[in-house]
Amino acid sequence: MNIFSLEQIREADRLTILNQNISSDELMERAGARVFEWLHGRLQGNAVRIHVFCGVGNNGGDGLVIARLLMESEYNVKVYIVDFSEKRSPDFLLNLDRIKNMKHWPEHFNGDKGEELPDIKREDIIVDAIFGVGLNRAPSGWVGKLMEHINATGAFVLSVDMPSGLFMNTVPEKGSPVIQAAHTLAFQSPKLVFFLPGTGIYTSSWEILDIDLDKEYLRNIQPEAVFIEKSEALSLYIPRKKFSHKGTYGHALFIGGSYGKIGAVYLSAKACLTSGAGLVTTYMPRCGYSILQTALPEAMVLTDANEEHISTIAFDLEPKVIGIGIGLGKHRATVDAFKAFLQKNSTPLVIDADALNILSENPELVQRVPAKSVLTPHPKELERLIGTWKDDMEKLEKGKAFAKEHDLVLVVKGAHTIVIYNEKLYVNSTGNPGMATGGSGDVLTGMITGLISQGYTPVNAAVFGVYLHGKAGDIAVSNTGYEALTAGGIIDYTGDAFLDLFARPEHQEAGQEAG
Ligand SMILES: NC(=O)C1=CN([C@@H]2O[C@H](COP(=O)(O)OP(=O)(O)OC[C@H]3O[C@@H](n4cnc5c(N)ncnc54)[C@H](O)[C@@H]3O)[C@@H](O)[C@H]2O)[C@@H](O)CC1
Numbered sequence: 102m103n104i105f106s107l108e109q110i111r112e113a114d115r116l117t118i119l120n121q122n123i124s125s126d127e128l129m130e131r132a133g134a135r136v137f138e139w140l141h142g143r144l145q146g147n148a149v150r151i152h153v154f155c156g157v158g159n160n161g162g163d164g165l166v167i168a169r170l171l172m173e174s175e176y177n178v179k180v181y182i183v184d185f186s187e188k189r190s191p192d193f194l195l196n197l198d199r200i201k202n203m204k205h206w207p208e209h210f211n212g213d214k215g216e217e218l219p220d221i222k223r224e225d226i227i228v229d230a231i232f233g234v235g236l237n238r239a240p241s242g243w244v245g246k247l248m249e250h251i252n253a254t255g256a257f258v259l260s261v262d263m264p265s266g267l268f269m270n271t272v273p274e275k276g277s278p279v280i281q282a283a284h285t286l287a288f289q290s291p292k293l294v295f296f297l298p299g300t301g302i303y304t305s306s307w308e309i310l311d312i313d314l315d316k317e318y319l320r321n322i323q324p325e326a327v328f329i330e331k332s333e334a335l336s337l338y339i340p341r342k343k344f345s346h347k348g349t350y351g352h353a354l355f356i357g358g359s360y361g362k363i364g365a366v367y368l369s370a371k372a373c374l375t376s377g378a379g380l381v382t383t384y385m386p387r388c389g390y391s392i393l394q395t396a397l398p399e400a401m402v403l404t405d406a407n408e409e410h411i412s413t414i415a416f417d418l419e420p421k422v423i424g425i426g427i428g429l430g431k432h433r434a435t436v437d438a439f440k441a442f443l444q445k446n447s448t449p450l451v452i453d454a455d456a457l458n459i460l461s462e463n464p465e466l467v468q469r470v471p472a473k474s475v476l477t478p479h480p481k482e483l484e485r486l487i488g489t490w491k492d493d494m495e496k497l498e499k500g501k502a503f504a505k506e507h508d509l510v511l512v513v514k515g516a517h518t519i520v521i522y523n524e525k526l527y528v529n530s531t532g533n534p535g536m537a538t539g540g541s542g543d544v545l546t547g548m549i550t551g552l553i554s555q556g557y558t559p560v561n562a563a564v565f566g567v568y569l570h571g572k573a574g575d576i577a578v579s580n581t582g583y584e585a586l587t588a589g590g591i592i593d594y595t596g597d598a599f600l601d602l603f604a605r606p607e608h609q610e611a612g613q614e615a616g
């Protein structure tokens with residue numbers, strides 16, 4: 102599913118009106134009607150009190166359409182106008198007249214009358230149509246107070262298009278008011294901010310409503326980001342061939358491990374085999390030999406001369422891809438070995454853990470990383486690589502610039518992991534908090550390496566690997582619960598994650614969990 106930018110939504114809006122030969126107010130009616138149908142389908146005429154808060158722009162206009170349609174179906178509706186500006190949108194004004202024609206007189210808030218805050222009960226419903234995509238500065242004092250009052254009621258808050266107070270392309274300053282939505286109904290496409298840690302917290306779940314914006318235009322543009330769900334993942338899948346052999350699926354090598362951290366290599370190697378690599382070899386210090394040969398007889402083991410850490414990186418094979426850094430440690434000899442390895446290596450890499458830390462401590466080494474290699478940093482490792490950021494948006498911008506400059510695939514880990522390559526963002530839909538457990542990252546590195554080994558391009562391997570990893574975790578938790586999920590458990594359910602790609606058609610987006 103595509104995620105569009107503010108400019109793209111505005112243009113789609115304009116072209117829809119032009120090409121479908123409708124007025125802007127007809128488009129607003131369509132948008133409001135979709136929200137009304139959503140509510141009506143669930144409430145079925147229930148007498149619950151519905152408080153509709155409308156701003157004075159087009160989001161507020163949508164709110165007025167929703168309120169009118171609810172009233173026409175005899176719902177118990179109260180409308181409030183949050184008069185935050187003298188510049189009211191024409192379609193807002195048109196719909197305000199229509200509400201007044203129904204003999205309903207909205208309560209106006211404009212800040213200088215010291216209005217009493219409305220009395221709203223926990224069991225009521227609030228429709229938040231104060232600000233939509235047009236917010237361009239923090240709401241002023243009294244508007245913020247009203248928004249905080251809404252948040253404090255404990256009522257179910259349904260946000261129209263986006264929770265009021267969120268911006269499309271920046272993150273609200275600390276203390277800036279934002280509506281805490283129970284659910285958000287977004288028009289046409291989800292917003293990027295639903296997936297970022299600092300802003301995704303403002304809606305517990307979200308759904309999109311199709312308002313039939315200009316399909317031709319939306320199909321032909323490069324979206325701001327792509328949301329990777331089953332259908333996108335399936336489109337990346339490469340079927341196995343009947344007349345194939347282990348050589349067809351590549352030889353993957355893992356370089357890593359140190360005394361006490363052999364398990365990391367085991368997890369990567371096993372995840373790599375489980376995701377379909379033809380052959381796997383691990384290169385590790387001598388102390389890892391028996392452990393790996395015993396725990397994972399399917400893998401081959403090469404050892405360093407040193408017992409406890411890697412001191413030289415030398416091997417006599419030609420792997421298709423190398424996963425490096427898992428459990429590696431940062432012993433001086435290991436750092437030197439890694440530097441020497443980068444000088445002569447041209448095989449694509451999947452770089453994780455201590456190899457990333459060595460890179461960030463020696464930034465000149467980044468130039469030595471082969472183009473299109475995959476980097477899988479968690480937030481701290483990312484910060485060491487690209488520097489600090491003021492908010493999630495800046496993090497993505499810096500990530501894009503870094504990936505572009507070095508022609509690398511960057512996997513920005515989080516609740517919604519985002520893969521960055523060639524200025525494109527791929528936002529993952531799968532995964533859960535049970536996966537925040539030691540070794541989960543080693544499994545991901547193993548999966549991505551395994552996919553590259555089989556012939557997936559590095560960017561596709563990263564996007565597909567992140568999806569599969571999360572999906573395996575999601576299937577696993579349905580059996581283990583969050584707490585008991587371990588990294589090994591994610592590997593155990595990788596097969597189910599593959600099978601799930603071909604299971605019944607994807608359920609409609611309804612009720613997605615965000616954040
Ligand atoms: N193409 C679409 O997707 C459609 C959008 N519609 C609705 O239109 C909304 C966007 O409407 P608008 O562009 O009018 O913007 P909003 O209604 O989101 O915001 C209101 C206006 O207030 C001003 N403003 C921004 N921040 C302010 C602040 N802190 N204090 C005071 N004034 C402020 C801006 O001029 C802004 O345009 C969407 O979110 C959606 O709900 C729908 O009506 C139909 C179609």
Ligand SMILES: [K+]
Nearest residue numbers: 229232261265
């Ligand atoms: K809103």
